[in-house]
Amino acid sequence: MTIELAHRIDRLPPYILGRIKHLTHERRRAGADVIDLNMGNPRDPTPPLIVEKMREAVEDPRNQRYSVSVGLYNLRREVARKYQRRWGVTLDPDEEVIAVIGSKEGFSHICLALLGPGDTAVVTDPAFPIHTFGVVLAGANAIKVPLEGGAGLLPRIENVLEHLVPKPKVLILNFPNNPTTCCVDLDFWERVVQVARRNHVAVISDFAYGETCFDGYEAPSFLQATGARDVGVEFTTMSKAYNMAGWRIGFCVGNRDMIRGLATIKGYYDYGIFQAVQIASIIALRECDDAVRRQAAIYQARRDVLVDMVRRIGWDVIPPKATMFVWARVRPEHLERYRGKTVNFCLDMIERAEVAMCPGGGFGDLGEGYVRIAMVENEQRIRQAFRQLDRVLNKGTERIR
Numbered sequence: 001m002t003i004e005l006a007h008r009i010d011r012l013p014p015y016i017l018g019r020i021k022h023l024t025h026e027r028r029r030a031g032a033d034v035i036d037l038n039m040g041n042p043r044d045p046t047p048p049l050i051v052e053k054m055r056e057a058v059e060d061p062r063n064q065r066y067s068v069s070v071g072l073y074n075l076r077r078e079v080a081r082k083y084q085r086r087w088g089v090t091l092d093p094d095e096e097v098i099a100v101i102g103s104k105e106g107f108s109h110i111c112l113a114l115l116g117p118g119d120t121a122v123v124t125d126p127a128f129p130i131h132t133f134g135v136v137l138a139g140a141n142a143i144k145v146p147l148e149g150g151a152g153l154l155p156r157i158e159n160v161l162e163h164l165v166p167k168p169k170v171l172i173l174n175f176p177n178n179p180t181t182c183c184v185d186l187d188f189w190e191r192v193v194q195v196a197r198r199n200h201v202a203v204i205s206d207f208a209y210g211e212t213c214f215d216g217y218e219a220p221s222f223l224q225a226t227g228a229r230d231v232g233v234e235f236t237t238m239s240k241a242y243n244m245a246g247w248r249i250g251f252c253v254g255n256r257d258m259i260r261g262l263a264t265i266k267g268y269y270d271y272g273i274f275q276a277v278q279i280a281s282i283i284a285l286r287e288c289d290d291a292v293r294r295q296a297a298i299y300q301a302r303r304d305v306l307v308d309m310v311r312r313i314g315w316d317v318i319p320p321k322a323t324m325f326v327w328a329r330v331r332p333e334h335l336e337r338y339r340g341k342t343v344n345f346c347l348d349m350i351e352r353a354e355v356a357m358c359p360g361g362g363f364g365d366l367g368e369g370y371v372r373i374a375m376v377e378n379e380q381r382i383r384q385a386f387r388q389l390d391r392v393l394n395k396g397t398e399r400i401r
Contacts, residue, residue, distance in 0.1 A: 011136050015129065016343055016362030023347060024356045035385040037373045038346075038356040040178070040324050042243040044298065047291040050242065053283040057276035067272030070263050071099025071251075075278045078285040079236075079251050086211075087221040095256045096229065098263055101273055103208060103235040103250035106262065108134040109269065110233070110252065113261030114170055114202060115140035121170040122160055122201075124153070126363035126370075128178045131206065135170075143168060146366055147180060154191055161199040171196060171232075174206035176219050179363045179372040180327045181320035183217065189225035196231040202258060203232025208250075209323040211241040211292050214300040217321040223254055233258045240324060241292045242284050247277050299324050302375040302382060309386035310373070313393065326373045327360075334393050335369070342368055353392040355385045 020038045027034050045051075057063050070076070076093040083089040091097055100106025107130050115121060117139040123131050125144035135142040143164065145156045161168055173192065175184045189205075196203050205222035213219050222234045233254035239245040252262055272278075303319065306326050310317045316329040330345065338344040342359035350356050360370030377385070 008137055008139065012133060016359060017129070019343075020346060020350070020356055020358060023350050027350055027354070032354050034350060034354045034356055035377060035381055035388070036356045037375075037377060037382075037385060038358045039376075040240065040245075040374050041376060042240065042245050042324070043376045044243050044295065046243045046247070047284070047288050049287060049291075050244070050280050050284045054276055054280035057279040060276075063275040063279065065275070067275040067278065069266040069270050069272045071097075071272065072275065072278045072282075075099055075282050075285075076251075078282045079253065082285045083221070083223065083253065087224050089221060089223045091223075091253055092256075096259060097251060097253050098259050098266070099273055099278065100235070100250045100252055100262075100266070101270065102239065102248040103206065103237040103252075104130050105248075106235055106250060106252050107131070107204070107206065108137060109265045110204065110258065110262045111135055111138040111140070111170075113265045114138075114258065118166065119170075120164065120166060120168040121172055122157060122168045123172045124174070124177075125365060126179055126360065126367035127172070128174060128206070128363065131172045131174060132364070135172075140169075144364060147177065147182065148366065154188070154195060158195050158199070161195065161201055167199070168201055170204060171201050172204045172206070173222075174208075176209040176213070176320075176322035178206075178209065178323060179325060179358070179360065179367065179370075181318075181323045181325055183219060183321045186220040186224055189220055189222050189228065192222070193225045193227050193231055197227070201231075202255070203228075205232060205234040207234050208237050208240055210236060212296050212299055212324055213322040214296065214303060215321060219322055229254050229256075231255065233262075238281055238284060241295060242288060243295065244281075244284070247281075249273050249277055249281050299375050302377075302379055305379045305382050306373060306375055309382060313386055313390055324375045326375065327370055328373060329370050331393075332369075340368060342371055346371060349389065349392070353385075353388045355388055 024034050076097040079097050080091040080093045111134040115138040119140040121135045123142050124147040132142045210219045235252050237250035307319045310328045314331050342361045346357050346359040358372040360367030
């Protein structure tokens with residue numbers, strides 16, 4: 001018997017990041033030493049203080065029961081304190097903060113709370129996949145606006161908001177941006193709030209890389225903008241800055257109505273994050289600011305090496321001011337045999353160069369021609385990866401030694 005799946009499955013393309021990860025795993029099982037620069041999956045250890053608190057909390061029987069879906073009050077209070085300390089933003093832990101099982105889960109569930117069939121959300125192109133397909137999974141439509149062009153982004157967005165029928169309900173933004181590493185200043189967010197007010201649109205800000213910044217740049221929070229809590233929310237995560245990707249914990253903060261909607265959805269879907277993880281996260285937020293700064297410095301050093309290697313191989317790159325990625329334009333002649341399709345290029349580089357990168361096309365049509373390279377390996381492995389790419393792509397001329 002053939003089982004007919006829901007129509008939403010038909011609207012989802014193959015998950016490119018997963019496809020690259022699967023091939024990398026298969027090649028490693030076959031004995032290849034593939035250097036994996038594909039996912040933003042930190043390889044550096046979680047700070048010992050956090051691990052020790054987790055170990056202690058696991059042994060307490062009180063933490064082995066169901067928790068609450070919105071997160072422990074003490075954890076939500078610590079998030080509010082972090083926002084006050086770091087960005088000067090005052091939050092009510094009871095009504096303006098909620099814990100999520102990683103920001104990806106929270107993002108998809110807030111789309112369920114805000115959107116349904118016939119609704120529309122505005123996203124950028126390129127964009128991290130869940131920004132587009134969280135909308136699709138909610139049964140709504142995603143309208144893409146080109147991200148490139150910097151100063152022209154907001155006018156393009158406002159043009160869509162003013163003229164599209166039916167009027168979009170949600171605007172989704174991500175800065176520092178994954179995959180492009182594009183950054184903004186606080187004035188940008190001030191103008192976003194004004195645009196949102198004029199057009200009666202809710203804003204969702206993905207701030208996953210807000211503390212992974214370089215060269216003195218400090219990424220502003222959307223919530224620092226005047227009136228931001230009246231129009232939207234922001235997602236943060238413990239995954240990147242604290243090296244807690246596998247722990248699956250993040251937060252949504254801001255507008256009370258949107259937080260309440262997300263809490264309602266989560267109340268039906270889950271019983272909360274493992275309580276020991278939440279308790280360890282309290283310690284992380286309270287006592288590990290120095291560890292966050294040290295980790296950003298590690299990524300900055302890797303960035304410098306990676307940018308140098310990318311340029312030596314002949315690709316164009318702008319050194320990122322934030323995130324754990326480099327967004328590099330591949331030389332056209334390196335893509336010729338793949339008809340310009342970066343997914344085919346990246347799959348072949350796993351086979352031929354034993355290096356995994358993320359294809360720009362996996363983030364939208366305007367990502368074609370680029371690859372996203374994660375700074376998750378140490379500097380020696382990064383150099384080795386580009387020696388291997390150089391041998392394959394530059395026909396033995398060995399620009400990199």
